[in-house]
């Protein structure tokens with residue numbers, strides 16, 4: 001039977017008409033196959049109408065995946081206590097013939113497909129299937145990629161309406177031309193709290209060949225929201241094949257002197273400051289997690305893949321994050337996940353106001369001192385608890401940049417991670433290659449609660465993207481290096497480190513100091529200030545930072561603080577180069593210039609040590 005005929009039998013008339021309006025036999029076949037396989041009781045097809053979106057919102061409440069909070073338009077969603085973060089161990093890239101790729105969890109494609117299909121057979125019996133259409137990137141633009149999501153979780157569909165641009169009309173417009181991504185998700189069997197039950201059978205499999213991702217027995221957004229980190233694996237591959245960049249980066253506007261607007265991207269691993277940076281007062285946010293960068297007439301132009309924020313809520317407080325705080329306390333549409341709720345109000349760790357001693361949270365009924373099965377005390381909210389909200393509600397969102405079908409010109413690209421003792425707070429690369437290799441490709445960061453497993457372990461994480469990598473690292477880096485060469489004017493590359501500590505473990509910087517680093521980088525993009533040349537790149541001059549600290553934060557910045565933060569730590573830097581080189585030596589197919597650039601940096605550090613010792617004050621380089 002033809003797919004459309006099968007669909008006519010599977011769907012009620014109204015839903016069938018919505019599908020039939022899209023002229024795509026490929027889509028019809030995909031839908032017919034999967035609806036027959038998943039066996040939902042009911043199917044709902046979402047168009048771009050407000051009515052259909054409203055239906056999904058309501059179903060999330062009706063099925064108990066979300067509950068209303070006191071403030072209108074606010075809801076709370078819980079994931080299973082053991083389903084609070086991305087599950088790296090059970091996420092795999094499917095590759096034909098059991099091919100392996102370094103640093104990537106791979107699985108034989110046939111085996112993986114067989115396994116996941118088995119797990120999904122009839123999994124939606126008794127449930128409703130939502131079929132949703134979205135696009136990645138701004139609509140009708142050089143960045144746009146259409147995607148269809150099948151899910152039995154109204155929470156997942158609801159989250160996607162907040163986070164992505166609607167795509168039903170785009171599917172209709174493109175018809176057979178659409179080269180679309182597909183996502184098939186089922187939360188699986190649910191427990192009485194409406195959280196996924198069969199976590200031992202949690203699987204997330206990415207099929208690059210069919211550009212399809214399957215996810216089952218999980219609800220946590222990072223494992224389930226197709227257009228977010230699942231699509232990301234697919235776009236990384238497309239980008240490498242087509243010569244552009246798909247990155248784990250925020251996109252923001254830094255406001256320079258006399259109304260000058262300069263756009264920056266920043267790649268930091270999960271829970272390492274992308275949202276906090278893009279949301280910093282004084283500047284404007286375009287995106288906080290995923291950016292596409294295309295070469296357009298010799299210029300790097302970037303666009304936010306998304307239109308909303310799935311942000312970490314722990315630590316959001318009125319002083320450090322006034323804008324997020326304000327939005328979270330206004331009656332706009334927000335899903336809070338895995339927070340503490342008491343009398344209809346959400347609470348989270350380190351929110352800077354008193355938190356009740358009991359309520360409901362990700363562990364069920366909660367009271368202070370409650371322990372989990374492992375004997376660990378359960379905090380009020382999970383460390384990876386999040387809020388989901390559209391960017392349009394943020395007073396600091398640069399909506400023009402967000403919707404620009406040509407994206408915005410990127411002036412600077414920043415790399416950073418959790419690094420207690422090696423990199424200075426901010427520095428600028430000598431050039432594209434130097435930045436890509438010694439900053440991006442050499443990124444290391446301590447692990448966080450955004451993934452299941454141990455926290456605080458220093459880990460190699462090139463471009464903050466390793467968790468999502470879907471191609472050989474060598475091919476990825478070669479594409480990066482070539483990308484810069486295609487440009488008339490390549491963005492300047494910078495590295496930041498917000499997480500330096502002293503011997504006692506205290507932070508060397510305040511959370512808002514990044515505002516100063518951003519202003520300095522903006523000036524550097526336009527050559528407005530000089531800098532000090534060191535073996536690892538250019539660092540700011542004390543006088544410039546002193547002035548900026550005063551102007552931006554109204555703070556005195558002492559020579560002692562500067563010297564401590566910007567000391568060039570030669571032993572740590574050399575040890576890092578050794579670690580990174582060793583990693584890349586073990587891989588085949590790494591661009592040769594990576595080793596040259598690392599070797600040059602090592603030589604500069606050794607020469608400096610010869611002259612000035614292990615720990616070199618920035619004032620020494622300034623005088624040299």
Ligand SMILES: Nc1nc2c(ncn2[C@@H]2O[C@H](COP(=O)(O)OP(=O)(O)OP(=O)(O)O)[C@@H](O)[C@H]2O)c(=O)[nH]1
Nearest residue numbers: 269270271272273274275276312315450498510511
């Ligand atoms: N010490 C310190 N902590 C910071 C700083 N900036 C951000 N953080 C902390 O870093 C954590 C997460 O930061 P986010 O900005 O939400 O992380 P993200 O990079 O957007 O993460 P994902 O959404 O997981 O990709 C929060 O717990 C912040 O409190 C800083 O300058 N200093």
Ligand SMILES: O=C([O-])CC(=O)C(=O)O
Nearest residue numbers: 086221222229270289450
């Ligand atoms: O994908 C997620 O779960 C949230 C996120 O941004 C990340 O972990 O980088």
Ligand SMILES: [Mn+2]
Nearest residue numbers: 248269270289
């Ligand atoms: Mn992220």
